Amino acid sequence: MSNSAGSSSRAQEAFQEELVASFTDETLHLIILPTEQCNFRCTYCYEDFAIGQMDPTTVQGIKRLLDRRLDGLQRLSISWFGGEPLLGRGVVEDVSTHITEAAAARPGLRYEADMTTNGYLLDLPTTEKLAALGIRAYQISLDGPEAVHDTTRVRVNGSGTFQRVWNNLLSIRASRVPVRVTLRIHLAPATLSCMPDFLVQVRDTFLDDERFSVSLRPVERMGGPNDESIDIISGSARAKIIEDLEEVLGARPSTSREPKSMDVCYAARPNSFVIRSNGNIAKCTVALNDPANSIGHLLPDGTLRIDNEHLMPWVRGWARRDRNSVRCPYVGMPRSAPQLLQIGPGPRPRVDARSNPSADPVLRGRGQSEVAAGRLMR
């Protein structure tokens, strides 16, 4: 078989594998936002923090939904997101306890859970408690050394956060708690010069511990209110910059997950749902303010009221074997109203507000942020 024929065959196999993984009813992936409040106000964040803690009826709905599905599942994957999920720690523990108790009676069920957190509240006792409830993978963002990090990843009152987060990471490092921690390090033009020294510090402090890994991610304009002032690394320069910085990190692969032959976004998978803190069901954790992302609601009895016409654009790539649409179904999504948000550094879509009053310029660019892609693509 020639190289090109072999490559094509492998690509087809990869697509088939992902198709099966995405369409099986024996896998369920829930991204749960126990709150959409946050104790940080990162300067590039897109979220508007309008929705508070998940109310008890929605929590009940999640438990009832799981009760309906658990017997038929071989794999349950829970991703905790927000806002800052640890501000809704009670919800996290409540649902996780429900799952672990049910899983104990189902030895054939593979349950795994992860959390995207700013790390401020992730002290060692919290980590140990959550690990015992099955949450054993964490993604925590750092924007650089303290002086840099504390200009962008700030608390609501504007104060810095680096020392607290770093100390929490050190506590985890000094313990034996069975978790994996991905340090997601954001890259921006203004911070590149300090990155080599910072990555040496990260490498020497954490990377001899196999529980820790690093993911280098360029900051994106994702629709937050400060988008216009955010300087980003050009697309053409990214690969070389990341390659050079990964050399600093050393021989161990710096990405948080094994490279795959095909990237699939969780939002493209029919067996993946986002449960927002108000009980609304979405597909994507980035375009939170886009009406196209609202596909239904979870009722207290565990019933999913899904508008399948709204679901369809998110899963459109599979029938067409369109790899771009399964990699990111939000980009190029067919819609009747103009796109309000754009992911990535490309040119913004032009919207004429006179012909479409819904194209509110205040809403443009809101609602995007790159998710913990490695964690949420299971």
Added chain:
Amino acid sequence: MGSERGRNQPSVDVEVDDAGRIIVNAPEIATQLREAKSSSPAMARTVINNGCNLVPMCGFTPQE
């Protein structure tokens, strides 16, 4: 099973019922899933709607 599966909307390629279980309406996806199953016997069940009121297609059997 049919009553649990919720509404049937052949106009969409894929739908989910009120428990989030997947129903495939698009022949293109059904074909791909069949091909995958034939190459991988461990493929899990997916209900394919072939206009037969949500009865699983021949060849798909529930995982024990």
